[in-house]
């Protein structure tokens with residue numbers, strides 16, 4: 001440092017300017033911090049998506065405030081088809097008769113699940129449970145299939161990535177040791193090398209005692225490959241919601257309006273303080289064996305909770321508003337033509353449904369009926385699985 005520069009720094013005027021700049025920067029930083037905390041609290045209050053930020057680790061549809069557009073629509077009554085199943089049930093599947101229903105949710109902050117709109121779906125067969133580790137192992141044994149999480153990421157798919165960082169793995173829920181602010185998803189989601197369906201928490205874990213649990217760390221193409229092998233396909237989002245509501249009309253949960261009717265636990269969700277303290281009050285801190293909780297009105301298990309499940313629809317928060325704007329019932333809707341997530345623009349996502357063992361009213365209550373999730377097709381986690389459906393004809 002030259003003598004001239006030191007002389008300037010020592011001058012009283014310069015010291016005053018430096019002090020002013022320092023306090024100015026401090027005020028800007030404090031404002032920024034307050035803004036982040038405020039945003040985090042608003043996000044909490046608005047029913048954040050459980051999966052927000054997962055894509056980074058590895059709601060726009062301001063629909064009409066009146067959820068049902070007109071009195072004549074309000075009088076419209078849902079109707080379950082009365083047709084019998086078209087034949088004997090394929091192994092492990094249940095006949096879902098299809099019909100006319102209201103799709104959506106009343107939750108005030110779920111803008112992407114509004115407005116209520118009229119939907120018709122044809123009847124279809126649906127897997128009674130989530131696909132289990134045992135079932136997925138049969139598929140892998142028969143086909144030699146290697147899941148996305150088991151493959152080394154290709155350099156061309158991650159331009160600019162350091163080659164040593166392209167390691168096979170998946171995103172794992174890794175709870176912090178103490179309470180944390182809920183705006184920072186990196187506090188509980190980690191990319192773990194070697195995590196995949198055989199090793200849900202990483203290389204040191206296995207599934208030997210979990211063969212009847214839902215398979216996890218399944219990317220969209222893995223789910224498609226399994227369903228195709230089984231002669232089935234993934235459900236559309238509308239099929240999933242029709243099936244999960246189990247003959248009920250616009251109830252908060254798949255089983256009614258009460259979370260725990262008569263004190264009974266109806267689904268595998270999160271109890272305690274999210275994300276640091278999971279009390280496992282419902283008997284499970286992570287996945288449960290499929291069908292550990294009561295079936296819904298169609299005889300389907302875990303349509304709410306346990307693991308999120310892939311559907312075949314692209315995600316857009318304004319899709320329901322688009323359907324409702326047509327002013328007519330949507331018949332067998334298959335999702336929008338493209339995807340848009342305002343929280344992570346540029347990342348195309350498919351819809352997840354049903355919520356998981358990590359869902360809690362403190363952070364994300366999307367295990368409630370009508371709750372929508374979303375995720376990039378190449379990304380599995382240890383709370384995401386799937387089940388298949390089959391055409392009725």
Ligand SMILES: [Ca+2]
Pocket residue numbers: 130302303304305306307308309354355
């Ligand atoms: Ca589920």
